Amino acid sequence: MAKSAPAAAAEEAAALRRRLRRLVAAVTSGGGGAGGDAFDEAASALAALRDAELGPRKDGAGAGAERGHADAAVPEQFLCPISSEIMRDPVVLASGQTYDRRFIQEWLGAGNRTCPQTQQVLSNTILIPNHLVRSMIAQWCTENGIALSPLENQEEDLVTNNERKAFSELFDRMSSSSNISEKRQAIKDLRLLSKRNSSFRAVIGENPDSISQMISAVSNPELESNSEVLEDTVTTILNLSIHESNKKIIGDDTKAIEFLISALQSGTMEARSNAAAAIFSLSALDSNKAKIGESGAMRPLVDLLEHGSMTAKKDAASAIFSLCKLHENKSRATKSGVIDVVLKAISDESLVDESLTILALLSSDHETVEEIGETGGVPCMLRIIRDDQCKRNKENAVAVLFSICMYDRTKLREVVEDENLNGSLAWLAQNGTSRARRKAAGILDKLKRTIHKTHYSC
Numbered sequence: 001m002a003k004s005a006p007a008a009a010a011e012e013a014a015a016l017r018r019r020l021r022r023l024v025a026a027v028t029s030g031g032g033g034a035g036g037d038a039f040d041e042a043a044s045a046l047a048a049l050r051d052a053e054l055g056p057r058k059d060g061a062g063a064g065a066e067r068g069h070a071d072a073a074v075p076e077q078f079l080c081p082i083s084s085e086i087m088r089d090p091v092v093l094a095s096g097q098t099y100d101r102r103f104i105q106e107w108l109g110a111g112n113r114t115c116p117q118t119q120q121v122l123s124n125t126i127l128i129p130n131h132l133v134r135s136m137i138a139q140w141c142t143e144n145g146i147a148l149s150p151l152e153n154q155e156e157d158l159v160t161n162n163e164r165k166a167f168s169e170l171f172d173r174m175s176s177s178s179n180i181s182e183k184r185q186a187i188k189d190l191r192l193l194s195k196r197n198s199s200f201r202a203v204i205g206e207n208p209d210s211i212s213q214m215i216s217a218v219s220n221p222e223l224e225s226n227s228e229v230l231e232d233t234v235t236t237i238l239n240l241s242i243h244e245s246n247k248k249i250i251g252d253d254t255k256a257i258e259f260l261i262s263a264l265q266s267g268t269m270e271a272r273s274n275a276a277a278a279i280f281s282l283s284a285l286d287s288n289k290a291k292i293g294e295s296g297a298m299r300p301l302v303d304l305l306e307h308g309s310m311t312a313k314k315d316a317a318s319a320i321f322s323l324c325k326l327h328e329n330k331s332r333a334t335k336s337g338v339i340d341v342v343l344k345a346i347s348d349e350s351l352v353d354e355s356l357t358i359l360a361l362l363s364s365d366h367e368t369v370e371e372i373g374e375t376g377g378v379p380c381m382l383r384i385i386r387d388d389q390c391k392r393n394k395e396n397a398v399a400v401l402f403s404i405c406m407y408d409r410t411k412l413r414e415v416v417e418d419e420n421l422n423g424s425l426a427w428l429a430q431n432g433t434s435r436a437r438r439k440a441a442g443i444l445d446k447l448k449r450t451i452h453k454t455h456y457s458c
Helices: 005-029 036-054 101-109 131-143 161-176 180-196 198-206 210-218 227-241 244-251 254-266 269-282 286-294 298-307 310-323 327-335 338-347 352-362 366-374 377-387 391-407 409-422 424-431 434-457
Strands: 090-092 098-100
Touching: 090 101, 090 131, 098 101, 101 198, 161 180, 161 198, 161 210, 180 198, 180 210, 180 227, 198 210, 198 227, 198 244, 210 227, 210 254, 227 244, 227 254, 227 269, 244 254, 244 269, 244 286, 254 269, 254 298, 269 286, 269 298, 269 310, 286 310, 286 327, 298 310, 298 327, 298 338, 310 327, 310 352, 327 338, 327 352, 327 366, 338 352, 338 366, 338 377, 352 366, 352 377, 352 391, 366 377, 366 391, 377 391, 377 409, 377 424, 391 409, 391 424, 391 434, 409 424, 409 434, 424 434
Parallel strands: none
Antiparallel strands: 090 098
């Protein structure tokens, strides 16, 4: 019995798909150096499959150009095994398997040294461009009216359907599940995914309300008291903030800033440290510096700088320094007691580098300089200039001392006495960094003019 026309066409298309799969598999397993005959044959099979499924071309244009991706069955070998998306930049791994460069680089960057498909241990991590498959994909996309995004635009914002699905499932579990244990696990999974997968962080850009949604989910009384949940949530915000476009999204979310400040005040040491690190990350934007400063983050940051673990202190110092690049936050830091804390840290020889960096930044503010001078800043800076072996520390110390001398002439006598005894500024004016030499020379000039005026008046 003769087959109907539709049935015959379907059978022909199925046979062509099998043929195309075999040809593409031959090309991909052979790396980028497969012969031109294989490519020509695969291209011919692709054209035949197109005609079988969509009808012959008219006026030189493929019928699929109007149908687009929705109606075109993408050959399996054109999809990256990791992302399940059409490959933009196919490359061959040492195992012989082909992947999209973006995703296999992320796999290798996470420390994996096996092939995702075969689990074969890789002899090397060299990626060889698969030009034949790339050309075949380009031809297929042209025939089917599919425009792929340019390679240069997919560096950070390429989000796969798999990641969208995983993101949606996690937030559904967090928001709708009545099982507290399942909510806790969903938050932990979100923390791990946002740490390991850079493109997963970009999903937030498509779901800007998700930060508030996550914070609301952990506001459940049974979860609020769980220190592990707090740590996971804070760390998730930190991980997400690393993605550049997420900084504004998180900064614009008042719940997120309030949540981080609350974690700074009452969380575990790990939660406080990661909250400070998240604030440092977010403060890369000037608009976020203002919001964070206005929200009251400075005082708990200064408290963490004074009483935290060494890691937490460093995170707090980085956040304070970044926030104080905005002039309005300098007075907030001073009022929060940062001068006493950093001078004590320098005296205790703890976090000397970070403390001097903060002082040098704050020394452009007149009121702050007065407080530095009044709380023992002069002998502290002179000791660093005299004894510290780090050129950058000497540079920051002399920059602070220069500001004190310019704003408060009463401190000059103390500087003169030390210089007559040790000659530290004269040495620094000859041997320091470029900035240190300028500041030291400026102080010495100020001292000479002051001494000259005093002598003249007498």
